[in-house]
Amino acid sequence: MKRITLLSLIAHFLLLTPVFAKKETFKYPAFTIPAELKKNANAVVRLDEAEFTVHSRKSSSLxxxxxITILNKKGEAYASIPFGYSKFETLESLKITIYNSxxxxxxKVKESEIKDYSYSSAGELIGDSRFKIYEPVQKQYxxxxxxxxVSDYKGLFVYPSWKAYxxxxxxxxxxxxxxxxxxxxxxxxKCINFKDSISTTTINDQNIYQWGIDSLPALKSEAYSTGVLSQSPQIILAPLDFEMDNYPGSLxxxxxxxxxxxxxxxxxxxxxxxxxAHIIxxxxxxxxxxxxxxxxYEYMQSKTRYVGIQLGIGGWQSFPAEMVSEKGYGDCKALSNYMKSLLKVVHISSNYxxxxxxxxxxxxxxxxxHSYFNHVILRVPLQKDTIWLECTSQKMPFGYLGTFTDDRDVLCVNDDGGELCHTPIYTIEQNQQIQNGTFTLLKNGDAHAEISTIFTGIQYENIETLYHRSSVDDQKKFLYEEHINLPDFTINDYHxxxxxxxxxSSVLSVTLDVRNYASQTGDRLFIPLNKINRITYIPPKLENRLTDIRYIRSTEDKDSICFILxxxxxxxxxxxxKIIESDFGYYQSNAELVGNKVxxxxxxxxxxxxxxxxxYEEFRSxxxxxxxxxxxxxxxxKITKS
Known part of the structure; x- marks a missing residue:
């Protein structure tokens, strides 16, 4: 007897579409997705098709x-796509249709089912930018x-770019x-990781560029990586000349x-x-x-607070310094411009x-x-040093940028235009974590611990949460749940x-009672020498590592623990x-007995x-x-009496 499979039944059913339904009713059946595209995937893009038309320097459309086929619950993040609109962008039409497997x-999604939000509803923001989004509720995968x-644009100097993933x-x-x-x-x-040809033709005084790619398997993120997506095919687009809100410009x-x-x-x-007069x-x-x-800088911090402003061309233009002075708030552009204006009063020049x-x-x-930028800071070139200022934080140390904007190329604006500069790279001597502790061990394996840790440079941010959490309960929650790596302990005191x-730099001191710090087996106690700053993560084994291994910053940890036996x-x-020396890093540990202390x-x-x-395998080792x-x-x- 001939075996009838589920796949053959489905195919037979599709061939009979004139009987049951119109042929065009069937689109994107999930079973036609090649197996190699479903491997490691939570979703599959069936078709991503875009046509961008530049009508003039002031007008364009997309x-x-x-x-997208959503394969499982984890793929739901790709089911909802926001479509923005503003003074410069009009969402002319939006049609959404859902198909079963x-x-x-x-x-067919109704307009009333599509939610409409102001970007300001997501946080402290003032703006006229909005977005529409549909959030499907499907129970069957x-x-x-x-x-x-279809979207229309009035003036555009950031063209929509193409990314395969x-x-x-x-x-x-x-x-x-x-x-x-x-x-x-x-x-x-600019083509990045894209080697296929771009088709170019000219029709009716219009140049037409076209490209594409197909059959790309899902990518997994990789630890210690520049980002797998940065290795994927993409093309950045940009005009040569443009105009935004009657401000012409050139790239x-x-x-x-x-x-x-x-x-x-x-x-x-x-x-x-x-x-x-007050500044003077x-x-x-x-x-x-x-x-x-x-x-x-400290005056500016005490007087202002951050509020995002995206009104009109405000996404690129700062609000006047006078307004910031009067209102006491602004976004990164307005606050950096305000700080620049304060310095100008005392004849100190700076770069937006x-x-x-x-x-x-x-x-x-x-x-x-191209405009890669999403933030503004201030550069203050002095005779013996260059100071960099993050103007949106009321608590940021003077002259410190931190991981948010360190070690990258930036565009410094001056009277003559702009020039690329590089923000500070914090060195290993600056990025220290120095930990000193005393563990007094009890016979039952419990311990009383006193630990003091100094954090400097980038590692100052290791306990950044403490600086911003005012309540004792919130601070203790951070210490219990995120910072102290011990299984069962009670904080007696901290500061x-x-x-x-x-x-x-910062110093954190804690006193703890630790239950079962040492494990007891018969007449022996097994005492872990490093339980509070232990390296545990080992990157997973991979068949084919795609990206280079990368340490973004230099750091050094020093631990010194006294165990009272x-x-x-x-x-x-x-x-x-133990000494482990490699270009991947340097490790040294030692234990020494002095009297009743280790x-x-x-x-x-x-x-x-x-x-x-x-x-990669060498790195894993x-x-x-x-x-x-x-x-x-x-x-x-245990010492036994003879």
Missing amino acids: TQKMV LGLVIK PYTIEYES PGYLVGVEKSIMKVIIPSEEKLRY ESWNSLGKWSAILNQGRDQIPEEEQ ELTKDCQTDIEKVKIL TLVKAGESNNLQHTDFV FQEDKKQIP PEGYKIESLPEG YYTRIFRKNKNTFNASR FRKELAKADKASLVLK
Whole structure:
């Protein structure tokens, strides 16, 4: 008897579509997705099709069709796509259709079911930008959601770019893009990890560019990586000349982009006369310019707070310094401009600086002039030093940028235009965690601990949460749940203090009672020498590491712990000293018995560096060796009376 499979039944059913339904009713059946695209995937992009048309320097439009099959609950994050609109962007149409696993339409989303939000509803923000979003509620997987949209733009100098992947754990069946631009205008583009050809034709005085890719398997994120997505195919698009809200500009060079930014902010640096007099009074006894900068920075912090402002061209143009002075708030642009204006009163020049902020400082493509920026800081070049100021935080130490904007290329705006500069790189000598502790061990394995830790430079941010949590309950919650790596303990007391200098530092002191710090087996106590700063993470084994291994920053940890041994026990086993030396890092530990005390010392340092992906297994072995060394235990044996 011939075997009938589920797949053959489905295929037979689809062939009979004239009987049961119109042929076009069946679209995107999930079972046709190739198995290799579903591997490691929570969702699969069936089609990502975009057509961007430049009508003039003041007008453009984008037509999109995005079809995504959601394979499981974890893929739901890709089912909802926000569509923004504002003074400069009109969402002309939005059509959303949902299909079941066979490709049958199960829902045509009504306009009333699409939510409309102001970006300001997400936080402290003032703006006229809004977005529409649909949040599907489907209980059966897989299902497919299709978005079709048309947006019109009034002036645009950040063109929509093309990225093959929307994120991790998503396969891509087909992704294509077409750009139509008047032949008198120039389309600038940069291909990244894309080697296929770009089709170019000219029809009716319009240049048409088209490219695409298909059958991309899902990507997993990789530890210690520049980001797998940064290795995926993408094309950055940008105009040569543009116009925003009657402000013409050019992306011919970083200098020309800086000129456009400077023009946007012309005449917005006026400080009220009464405040000018106050500023002069504040700084009259300063002996150096750096003293003046510090006093005015702290004055600015005490007087203002951050509020995002995205009104009109406010996404690029700062609000006047007078408004900040009056209202006491502003966004990164307004507050940096205000600080610049304060310094101008005391004849100190500074640079309004555009930066791509975020914890990861991945290399930007500085050979291609384009607006990568999402934040503004201030650069103050003095005779003997350059001070960098983050103006949106009321608590940031003077002259410290931290992981949000350190070690990256930025665009510093000056009177002549703009120039690329690089923000500070914090060194291993600056990025220290120095921990000293005493553990008094009891016969039952419990311990009383007193630990003091100094954090400097980037590692100052390890306990940043404490600086911003005012309540004791919130601070203790952080210490219990996020900071102290012990399984069962009670905090008896804690205190911390900050030193907000240019390379900031803080000291955290805690006293603890730790239950079962040592494990008891018969007449022996097994005492872990490093339980509070232990390396445990070992990157997973991979068939094919795609990206290079990367240490973003240099850091050094130093630990010194004194264990006071309980009476009635003697040392049975004391671990030997350990040195692990590699270009991946340096590790040293040692334990020494002095009377009834064991002194344990440990150093682990790693330098900012990038290693070839081919060395991944070597790196895993290094991490394994570290984890093993950090598990070293001291063994005590009960002294028996003879």
